[in-house]
Amino acid sequence: MGMPRLAAALRGLAVTAATLVCVAALPSGAQAQQPQGNPASGQASPTKDPKAPKEFVALRDVDPTIRQEIRYYTPHNFMGVPVTGYEKPMCLLTRDAANALHRAQVSFLKKGYTLKVYDCYRPQRAVNHFVEWAKDLDDQRMKGEFYPQVDKSTLFQDGYIAEKSGHSRGSTVDLTLAKLPALPTRPYVPGEPLHPCYGPQDDRFPDNSLDMGTGFDCFDTLAHTLDPRVKGEQRKNRLLLKAGLEKAGFVNYEYEWWHYTFQPETFPDTYFDFPISRRSLAGRH
Structure with a gap:
């Protein structure tokens, strides 16, 4: 066949192979939202990217008082680069989870605190990015802050990185509390000196939240x-x-003080891959 047809055929085979690999990696009984186009490219396409189902909402539309510091949209995370799929710094969640966060926020506001989310729904393409990063043992630019005492080669066996994340189901959120009034956290400057995430609060990267003993995404038993x-x-x-989140229906993941999942999950067996952007909600609300 001619070169244009051959190139098109090869692209089609690559997409099919990527989809089969994604589905094969799912836990037993789980479903995947089928990505269209290249899920690992980080490039959005209004016509090819999956859309969020109607059960998903933007947290800001439900409760604009909850602070948002979406770390994976920025380079201030354990990889040191913005993560694939985070096209906007926004929190997307199932409506049930967002409504529950609103209930918790109302209670915290009465006590002079506010919730602050670091991460909410996470597309499968972002998880794939984590996995590829974990395999590259030469890239340890953020080790000094996020995993000073952990050998990167053991991140999989230690459970810090996995091929699937509950975040991709839409009812899990990473968050903390800040005392009001809370000034914004200053931006991270790539290349600035790093400090261990488990050190004293004054020595860690500045955060306007309460002192929880470690920073967010600290790969450490503390x-x-x-x-x-x-x-x-x-x-x-x-x-x-x-206590505040459990009262609202959330369950904590015991190995991460910041990680909570609303129960029962709206989509307990589906891992979605639509990118994080307002466009993913277009036509659904």
Whole structure:
């Protein structure tokens, strides 16, 4: 066949192969939202990218008072680069989870606090980006902050990186609490000196949140919610967040003080791959 037809055929085979690999990696009984186009490219296409189902909303439309600091839209994360699929710095969630966060926020506001989300729905293409990064043992630019005591080669076996994430189902959120009034956290400057995420609060990267004992996404056992070494004010702050969210229907992941999932999940067995942008909600609300 001619070169244009041959190139088109090869592109079609590549997309089919990528889709088969994604589906084959799913846990038993789980479903995947079928990506269209190249899910790993990071490039959005209004006609090819999947759309969010009607059950998804932008958190800001449900509760604009909840602070948002979407770390994976920025280079201030354990990879040191913006993550594939985060086209806008916004929090998307299932409506049930967003409504539950609103209930928790109302309670916290009465006590002089506000919730702040770091991450919400996470497309499968972003998880794929994590996996590829974890395999590149030469890229350790952010080790000094996020995993100072962890060998990058063990991130999979230690459970810090996985091929699937509950975030991709839309009812899981990473978040913290800040005391009001809370000034914005200053932007991270790529290349600036790094400090261990488990160090004293004044030594860690500045964050306008309560001191939880470690920073967000700290790959360290001190990040375990009830680690006995975390005491005093830090433990009190973790328990304050935990109690307020549990009252609203969220369940904590015991190995990450910031990680909560609303139960029952709207989509307990589906891993979505639509990009994070207002366009993904277009025509659905």
